[in-house]
Amino acid sequence: MLCSHSIAHRLSKKLAIFTAIVIGMVSSASWFSVAMMVKQRNLQDLGVRCDLLADILSLEAQNGGETAVLQRLHTDAPMRARTRLEVWRPDGQLFYADATPASMQASEHVRAHEFAIDAPGLPGGQLRARYSVDFTSSAKLGARWAIILSVVTLMAGVVVALGSAWFVRRSLKPLNLLAAQTRAISPRQLDQRLALADPAEELSPWIVQFNALMDRLQQAYGQLEAFNADVAHELRTPLATLIGETEVALSRERSPQALRETLQSNLEEMQRLSALVNDMLFLSQADRGVTARRGAPVSLAGLAAQVSEFHEATLEDAGLALRIEGDATLPVDEPLVKRALSNLLGNATRFAEPGSTVVIAIAPAPEPQQVQVVVQNRGEAIAADHLPRLFDRFFRVDSARCCEDGQHHGLGLAIVAAIARMHAGRTVAESASGTTRVGFTLAT
Structure with a gap:
């Protein structure tokens, strides 16, 4: 047994997953972009702070010497929260160092920048410094934003899943209506048809x-x-x-x-x-779809002549003449074509006016690669509403046109239609102004 599935469920789930993936990719790209911008900004800010410190300490060294520099360093220490400044003399001896904040000891987000300080009033004329900053707050902010974006992505997926499920179910209502209409069709109600007030283009x-x-x-x-x-x-x-x-x-x-x-x-x-x-x-x-067994190309006029010889006595008794017009050579199933011609000629003989001429006309059909074979006779015209049913089985136009000898059971023209289909052709039936033309076409 084949397992069924819900189209609405599948579509809503796939839309939710697709939406979550897209929003997740956009959120990830946004987060990484912002993270890179924040990191770049922090590094720039670190460099600016170091340049500012270098200028201040250089000015203090020039004006007050080593004492002024140390005093300034100690005075500004409280303002350097979550940072640490270390200064060395040119010979590598430690000149000054801030106390290491407890938060910086275990932090993984400390960034340091080393720089030189011009100190004209100090031995060697220069100091080396390293300024370390703890960017844990920026990292925590980035982590919070990552959580927020993840939650937003999941919530968007849920909202899209619920919304798409509702929308898909609403859009599939016409299918349910069509299913209900289909269930109403039965052998007793074959006239029922499917209809929608506003059908979708796909339906x-x-x-x-x-x-x-x-x-x-x-x-x-x-x-x-x-x-x-x-x-x-x-x-x-x-x-x-x-x-x-x-x-x-x-x-x-x-x-x-x-x-x-x-x-x-x-x-x-x-x-x-x-x-x-x-x-x-x-x-x-x-x-059942049996096709004709086509042999070598033959003359259709020759086949018509052979059939006319068989009907010669019947034509003579009915006071009718026979004429064959046109010809075509093509491969056909000769016995079947002869049978169709015989049925058409017998039908025309029964209903033709005495003294008239029955014509077997062979000519190219209006359709490409088709040959038309028509038997024409003069006689009572067939009503237009009867022509479409002329090739139905057991169909007789009326009692006046029905034979009373009991030899014709109403399958002759139906057999003609079958032979035409077996040759990939169609039937022809026209009746007007006292002239009736009945025949068939054959594919070349």
């Missing part, structure tokens, strides 16, 4: 595609129901005939001649049933 393609899928499913479901009813209707008549004739034959003694006639009639009905079943099996194979 619109899914809604359109799902609704288109439901349209196709509803159409297929309706065709399946109609197909089942039509099959039952088509099978009922020959089965009833077989049962009735057999019951009559068995009701009393019959002569061999009468039984022979009954068997012959039953054979005709069974042949009709066999043809119906074979046609249904062929359509089933076509629906």
